[in-house]
Amino acid sequence: MRSVARGIWVEGTRNYRRFDAYLSSRREAGKMADSLPFQTDAAAYLEERARKLDWRLRRFA
Structure with missing residues (x-):
């Protein structure tokens, strides 16, 4: 025999x-x-990431 849990939804409840x-x-x-502390555009x-990557690659070379 299987038991199935069912919930009741009451309109307006939190x-x-x-x-x-x-x-x-x-x-x-x-x-x-x-208000986020980073670029959202x-x-x-x-x-900005491309500039950082370019800088790191030039530094590595």
Whole structure:
């Protein structure tokens, strides 16, 4: 005999919320991204990494 656990979802409870309720709004996410201590612009990040790689290769040579 098998036992199957089943849960009950009660609308409005804090234990089980819709997934999108956990996500930040675009405005909040933008503010958080601006406060991060590193580059969040992909093009600028790649350019910086390319410069570092070039510097390291020249130093190695």
